Amino acid sequence: MNKKSVSELEEIVSQVRRDIVRMVHSCQSGHPGGSLGCTELLVALYFEVMNRKEGFDLDGKGEDLFFLSNGxxxxxxxxxxxxxxxxxxxxxxxxxKIGSRLQGHPTTHEGLPGIRIASGSLGQGLSVSIGAAQAKKLNHDKGLIYVLMGDGELQEGQVWEAAMYAPHNKVDNLIAIIDYNGAQIDGATQDVLSLGNLSAKWLAFGWHVIEIKNGNDIASILEGLSEAKSQANKGVPVIILLHTEMGNGVDFMMGSHKWHGVAPNNDQLAIALAQNQETLGDY
Structure with missing residues (x-):
């Protein structure tokens, strides 16, 4: 995989944002807010940070793996x-759409390349990623495991069972990431169920904690992920608190939980597309 500059990654980000709003608009269903907020992260992971092989197989031996928990x-x-x-x-x-492999929540039964777990039932991704990380250790595989969770998802109890398990078992080839945008479908996380001091919580559970204050800035993300990789294989799992803006890159979607699961209409789509340059060609 050829290394890309920050400007090249930002061009990919712009195109991915266009894809997101067009996909959700076309079927008038889906979740644009969190998707836009995590665009920079996923672009950085897949186009710069992760060690990926050509092609796809479910085993993923000899490469880094990514799991999306907030499906x-x-x-x-x-x-x-x-x-x-x-x-x-x-x-x-x-x-x-009917018969599509691209369902609202990713699934594996249609064999879509890149998808290794069904996700959408929140709270499960961290447990799955721990299992994959331990499998890599058993196979003497040096690949790292990345998993992304939403901050509202942390209200699921299974997350904290996994949070205890990983440090106890020295699952140190794991880098977990929290999309820390402070919003969920019913409103602000602090109003629905406050997360308290997340950094202190994860430290108390035995994790190495990294905060990326500007989680929508490619350079900041790359710096934070580089630090995370440097802390891997040192006896404790790593977690990144990634501060993002829901709806980032589309001005009328930012600053509110309203766009967690609402599709834009025709006029709103036009505005969103005007704010994000077509760089790789629309599908």
């Missing part, structure tokens, strides 16, 4: 996978 932000995941060459970009047009 409702599938639009950004599908776009990045397609733009990274896992399947034809034209297939993005089938998002959430």
């Amino acid at each position: 409702h932000i599938s639009p950004v995941f599908y776009s990045v996978l397609a733009r990274a060459g896992y399947f034809d970009v034209a297939e993005l047009a089938s998002f959430r």
